[in-house]
Amino acid sequence: MKPVKFEYHAPATVDEALALLGRYGGEAKILAGGQSLMPLMNFRLSRPAALIDLNRIASLAYIREDDGHLAFGAMTRQRTVEFSPVVAQRLPLLREATRWVGHLPIRSRGTIGGSIAHADPAAEYPAVLTALDGEVRVRGPRGERVLKASDLFVTYLTTRLEPDEILTEVRLPAMPAGAGHAFEEFARRHGDFAIVGIAAMVVRDGGRCRQARLATAGAGPVPVRLRAAEEILERDGLGDRAIEAATARAAELVSPDADIHASADYRRHLTRVLAARALRRAAGPGARRG
Amino acid sequence: MMSPESTRERWIGRPVKRVEDHRLLTGRGTYIDDHPPVANVHAAAIVRSPHAHARILGYDVSAALAMPGVVGVITGADVAASTKPFGVGVTAPVHYYCAATDKARFVGEPVAVVVAKNRYLAEDAAEAVVVHYEPLPAVVDPERALEPDAPVLHETVGTNLAGNRRLVYGDPDRAFAEAEVVIRERFRFPKYASTPIETYGVIARWDGLDGVLTVWSNFMGPFIMHPLVARVLGLPENRLRFIVPPDIGGSFGIKSSIYPYMALIGLAAMKTGVAVKWIEDRREHLLASSSGTDRVAYRELAARRDGTILGMRYRWIDNVGGYIRSPEPGCSFRPTGNFVGPYAFQHLEVDASVVMTNKSLTGPNRGYACGHLYFETEGMIDRLAATLGMDPVAVRRKNLIPATAFPYRTPTGGLYDSGDYEATLDRALEHADYAGLRRRQVEARAAGRWFGIGVALAVDPSVSNMGYVATALDPQFRAKPEYLPKSGAMDAATVKVDPLGRVTAIMATTPQGQGHQTVVSQIIADELGLRPEDVTVVDEMDTFTRVWSISSGTYSSRFGSVGAGAAALAARKLRAKLVDYAAHLMEVPVEQVEFRDGTARMKGGQGPSYTVKDLAGRAHWNATSMPEGMEQGLQATAVFGFSVAGAVDAQDRVNSSNTYGFIAEVMAVEIDRATAAVTIDKYVTVHDAGTIINPMIAEGQIYGGALHGLGGAMFEELAYDDDGQLLTGTFMDYLVPTASEAPTIDIAHVVSPSPLTPLGSKGLGESSSMTVPAVLANAVSDALAPLGVRITQLPITPSRLWHLIEDAKT
Amino acid sequence: MAEPVTVRLTVNGVGHEGRCEPRKLLVDFLREDLALTGTHVGCEHGICGACTVLIDGVAARSCIMLAVQADGAEIVTIEGLMQDGALHPLQAAFREHHGLQCGFCTPGMLMTALDFLRVNPTPTEPEIREALSAVLCRCTGYHGIVKAVAAAAPVLAKRA
């Protein structure tokens, strides 16, 4: 389990990195935290001619608050996200989701940009990005563009990024003050990718639900935003009956696949169960009434 | 018993801290991959079949040979030309070579070996080896493999059935005819392994002029594989040297199956002329090392209405993979002597079929076949209880072998050496507060929760008697004059005293984490009145320097009785010599001298006394001070071997192990109504393993064994698709339980010393690995009894369980 | 470049320099080039954790990192834990509580626990279990390991 031979570059700037990517014309791979790419390379399933290592680009690691958003440099470690006070305050859902990403030693190296670019359908960050309607900034030889979460994920391990593009920043709207949130996940072992995970945020307004956000991990080839379920909540509030109806709808909105760990039906069922748990927790103790 | 004269506290029975720990905690262990024992070692990479079943049409190694750093490529053609197939445990003509020759029969089967300057280059070149295959249809299900139109793996055999035996003990037909209740069930036990964190490793050097092949490996034995490998490579046994490094990173039975690689890498060293090292990687390990068998079992139980079991029928179809590799078909026969478990019924029929399919090969895996056995038996007993409306404990109690019956001869030939099964069961019930759990269950059920309690009992056999393997052969075959019966289980130890009175013990064992050095130092310290730190224990097995025999090795929980027994006997022998020598120096008859607290002195206390150190100094520096006729020097070698381990008899009865412990377990679980996730609420395990030498180490074995059992019961499976492709080829998919999944375990002991071993000890290395599948399945079934769901298949994954529940609801 | 690269790094306080192919895994570099064989290889895909070392103060897998990426880094391995010829308190706790059998997972367990106890000096048992779920052990059932980490926590907290 040793990688194939490759050429290695550790540029200091994004421009250099882009130039190198261009030079290899699709044959090079970006190396971020390596926590997904290196296992694939050790299995020789990924066989790039060259690796462009972003770890020496200091300007890609930051967390910035601007304009009601939190902006994360692509190379921000998951561990940094986990312990960031501003994330705890403005994006507690992201913080909670981070605790589900592998284990601490994985999060020491794994990056937010890598996790999203990798687009594992069972991963937590893509679900959060989808739930919160986040976006990513991408740079390539044709300049910069912004991709919304809803446009980003194509299918398993595939995004709309071109091979010569670099994801440079992840932007998530800060959660409104008083928003409730929960990340519920079911996995067979601690630290595994989700069988199903649910990212939820609700903004309550007295007995009403002003805003509901629900997205899945593991319930299909891409994270699924459960908009029709959200609408039920936004219309009918966060009472038991509304949650019941919304989560039943949620289960209809997903088309999960089967694998050795779980059947499609079980995943669909979990979508409903976990969505309900997430919503109850996000809605807070008062939610059961009404 | 030992050192009866001693007035000080004994070391045996105390949780002495391990001497192994210092080196292992500071990164100074010596595992196979750590220190190249010879210079200029080259690395091997093995080319493996991507097909589950394919004819090999030819090889093209030219591109690989031309690659940088490559010194040679060995293919199946070389293997066919230069080696013999391994002997197998059945009469069917299965030709099992150390690599595929004519056909590949499972994904991952070795087809060629590349030797290069380092592993990176070797893997590069391995990809360049071209093997021409003609893919053939595959079969992975053992029942499907027996159908007439199934693809046949071995044309020479003509069928996928490697062997079948029908064993009859007592009069099972009559038992079933007289039964008031008959219970039937079909079970499936999964294929799982133990995946030691250290993988296989082999280093081989060929000294052509001397004709000596030296093979270093983290091989654990049994050393019957040494003559087997010698024969395969065409070497005299005293020209084949096996050396085992001081540290092995776990095994759990899995590393007994390294030996084909010892032959293959040995051949690579012989052919290329360089020393060759192969360290298995995890992909290779999951694809092709070893695992327990998957089994389809049809069980029948005959009983009276009062719960008395009259007899049972077992029909097994064991799947050994592409070839039947020794010691298989132990999967069917290793528990022969304890087929009846702890129960007193006398009538049993066993119909065991061993089937070859396009899966990886099987072999001993912690609990070797006992996990299968008790999963089925204990499940049957619970079904009987449910049918009769009895408590599962009451049914078990009714059928237990009584304490007064020991030593007990089972109908299948086992000799249970000691035990008090009922007392052990009571202990477990008391620890678990069984009555309290049942009360909690009533409450839980009233509240609509799924809470269940499982009980499982197991006779824990240890120190297998190699003779059991012959159960696989027909009695007519065994009756032929040219057939040589097989039996035995022995080990040797040497104890020597250096001139300053410190002691070194030399063992032929191959510990994989069991702390042999610590345990032997405790035993010898007691025998010689020393402290454990005065005893250095060397346990690096080396077939050129150690005293060993074909049953040697550290498997089948042998060490605690055989190895430990040999160490005790050697120390006793040496102690007797010290006393003789002291008597000679004191010029008194030996009867007047006693040995106490490390000192030989006159009984009654008067006169001179000699410490071990005094005697050692004199014996070494003034050798002629020893009496005439006494062998000079201070060393003793002793062999401990069981005499109750006979060959299988004409009625297929065999005492397949030498000591038999007992396990009683109670587990309570709760099942999440929404997700079907199982949570262990309480888990109590009580063991009777005779005398416990080091309780800390003993309990460590139980914790580890229990988690292995849990792995098989809930997480681990080597799953294949219908084409024979492995679906769980990474640690992402083959799920080893982590600390978060490990339950809290409440352990207690009952001690019935073995009358057969010098220290009264029995083995317990496999321990709860054989009971957890049973107790968990029973607990889950009990929780879901209101729905009528009964577990017949492992692992119990949440998805599977959810479907069972959903199906039961509709 | 696929040509050999020079790697300079500090391991256990000692500077080292080596040359290797860019594809060489950090764990292989430590074990083969620097002869520091205390760090073990168990899966080479990031799951088992046996290869975990501290890289610039935080625990990470050395099997899914390239040696060349560690250029300039400070690494601590199991060989670097002893202090003044005595076991580190965490090592001592592993011995005291039978936190190891075969010892193969031990380097990963120690380095993972060390990092974790810095982040969480007063952990609960479920938190310890969650942290240790980063490393697989097949021998101990984790019982002794969890006990050892729990016992070491207050000792380390006091030293900090």
Ligand SMILES: Cc1cc2nc3c(=O)[nH]c(=O)nc-3n(C[C@H](O)[C@H](O)[C@H](O)COP(=O)(O)OP(=O)(O)OC[C@H]3O[C@@H](n4cnc5c(N)ncnc54)[C@H](O)[C@@H]3O)c2cc1C
């Ligand atoms: C034991 C273990 C458990 C894990 N468990 C989880 C889990 O539970 N949940 C989870 O979400 N993840 C899990 N992971 C994966 C982990 O989160 C990875 O860190 C993440 O998936 C990838 O991020 P990375 O920074 O490591 O990226 P890399 O592995 O370096 O790269 C991943 C892919 O993304 C591309 N890429 C990376 N960065 C960029 C960029 N800036 N622009 C364009 N392309 C880029 C790479 O070329 C590569 O194809 C686990 C990993 C391991 C080893």
Ligand code: FES
């Ligand atoms: S060897 Fe690195 S995690 Fe297993």
Ligand code: FES
């Ligand atoms: S002690 Fe053997 S793997 Fe942990």
